[in-house]
Amino acid sequence: MRLDPRLPIPRNESLLLGAIGFFAFLGLWSGIAASGFVPRSFLPAPWEVADRFTHLLTNTFAGFTLPQHLASSFGRYAMGFGLAAVIGIPLGLMMGWFRWLDDMVTPVFDALRFIAPIAWVPFAALWFGTGIGGPIMIIFSGAFPPCVINAYRGARYVERHLIEAAEMLGTRSFRMITEVLLPASIPSIVAGLRVAAGLGWQSLVGAELIVASSGVGYMMVQGQSAVSTTTVVAGMVAIGIIGVLIDVALRAFERGVRRARGLD
Amino acid sequence: MSRRSLIGLATVGALLVLWYVLTMVTGTINTGRFPSPDDVWVAAGQIVAKGYANGRLHIHILHSLKLVAMGFLFAISVGVPLGLLMGWSRRAEALINPIFLVIRPIPPLAWIPLAILWLGLGDAAKIMVIFFAAFVPAVINTYTGVRNIATPIIEAARMLGTPRLALVSEVLVPAAMPSIFTGLRLALQASWTTLVAAELVGAVAGLGRILNVAQQDLYPGMILFAMIWVAILGWSTTKLLAIAEQRALPWVQVRG
Numbered sequence: 001m002r003l004d005p006r007l008p009i010p011r012n013e014s015l016l017l018g019a020i021g022f023f024a025f026l027g028l029w030s031g032i033a034a035s036g037f038v039p040r041s042f043l044p045a046p047w048e049v050a051d052r053f054t055h056l057l058t059n060t061f062a063g064f065t066l067p068q069h070l071a072s073s074f075g076r077y078a079m080g081f082g083l084a085a086v087i088g089i090p091l092g093l094m095m096g097w098f099r100w101l102d103d104m105v106t107p108v109f110d111a112l113r114f115i116a117p118i119a120w121v122p123f124a125a126l127w128f129g130t131g132i133g134g135p136i137m138i139i140f141s142g143a144f145p146p147c148v149i150n151a152y153r154g155a156r157y158v159e160r161h162l163i164e165a166a167e168m169l170g171t172r173s174f175r176m177i178t179e180v181l182l183p184a185s186i187p188s189i190v191a192g193l194r195v196a197a198g199l200g201w202q203s204l205v206g207a208e209l210i211v212a213s214s215g216v217g218y219m220m221v222q223g224q225s226a227v228s229t230t231t232v233v234a235g236m237v238a239i240g241i242i243g244v245l246i247d248v249a250l251r252a253f254e255r256g257v258r259r260a261r262g263l264d
Numbered sequence: 265m266s267r268r269s270l271i272g273l274a275t276v277g278a279l280l281v282l283w284y285v286l287t288m289v290t291g292t293i294n295t296g297r298f299p300s301p302d303d304v305w306v307a308a309g310q311i312v313a314k315g316y317a318n319g320r321l322h323i324h325i326l327h328s329l330k331l332v333a334m335g336f337l338f339a340i341s342v343g344v345p346l347g348l349l350m351g352w353s354r355r356a357e358a359l360i361n362p363i364f365l366v367i368r369p370i371p372p373l374a375w376i377p378l379a380i381l382w383l384g385l386g387d388a389a390k391i392m393v394i395f396f397a398a399f400v401p402a403v404i405n406t407y408t409g410v411r412n413i414a415t416p417i418i419e420a421a422r423m424l425g426t427p428r429l430a431l432v433s434e435v436l437v438p439a440a441m442p443s444i445f446t447g448l449r450l451a452l453q454a455s456w457t458t459l460v461a462a463e464l465v466g467a468v469a470g471l472g473r474i475l476n477v478a479q480q481d482l483y484p485g486m487i488l489f490a491m492i493w494v495a496i497l498g499w500s501t502t503k504l505l506a507i508a509e510q511r512a513l514p515w516v517q518v519r520g
Binding site for chain 1: 269271272276279297298352354355358359361372373374375376380381382410419460461464471478482491494495496
């Protein structure tokens, strides 16, 4: 008798149930859309979204084609995320080494943490404009905290005997950070980068909904004003796909790093 | 007071003094771009007494709080039971997971345009967006909590013929509680972020609405004042949840 229903079920059964679930979802969606109970402009059918998606691949909407919008989004994203990593990781490592810096920065950081990244939008627009600078600042504010926190944690949990050995050999602060703390914290930093990538992607979408003149978020806002539900849903699909690709890439990177370290 | 909190306090104090000096004494920072303490004070006085962006401060705060509370409660009252079900039964998990895998990669903020198309700029659209933001962490963490319960506990309960309802209320929920609370904390944070974003895109009242109008009016004092309130509300609701967690799980060390 199966006392614990949490135990694995046969693979075939699990695949079958998964297929039933997926097709029930698609069927329900198509059924409601095709039945005419709700206007098509309100709930387009799955095939209409797919049509719109392929249409947007080669035709312009809101000034650009979907790949161009995505490229513009991705450019901003890479810059905001890169900036967060380049500033956040050294700051976190330094906070992990210098006690006074930790004591100074942590309270300020804790206070700022509760401001949702998206609440920076008005200042971002005021300081850097709505073209490329504003959205970059929002992505930065989303991706920055996990970069700092994980570098800091990594540096704080470096094994004592490594630090003591380096100190015995007369290592100064700068080399201690670059040659002891940094290499020892890499797994923690990479885990932080993955969290940061997700938060940054989410912030990018928010930023583009409010301040941008290109990008996939902007395309969705324009689709919304034009009451083109298919464009909006096609945008959501594109955002979801890129989000998954970013996560898959970073997961592979993390696995590679962990394996190179002999951690897995 | 510890050395650590003294240094922290001194840093915050020094930053405030620096802010005052740079904006009001030397004028190094252009107050058209970042407000002086005086500007924030004036903005605070204006919105508290006369109102700004369709209402006085307490109207906006209550409006935002109400929407977060409704969206959050709605999301967890669907998400936690669903997480329990998916954690409990492999079959239910296999059936529901594909739908979940489609919804999960879509960032909550990406629902905003669709919510506006479906429900307009009113409260219902905000609740829908908060629902999608808070739902996912509530499900995932409840699910993980149930999955991590040791098998002997489940087997013992079933061997003793525990009725279904009692199994959920006496075994699954208490054992998964720490993980469920983690989910609630993440769900609450997500609720605030998405609410502010949704209100920035379009709303009749709320903190995001203040930010939006202040941005159009180029009114840095009001922008900063609204941001401070975003932080205060986010902090205090998180604190409230931590207190509830401490009450519910006295044996767990809750991180502030």
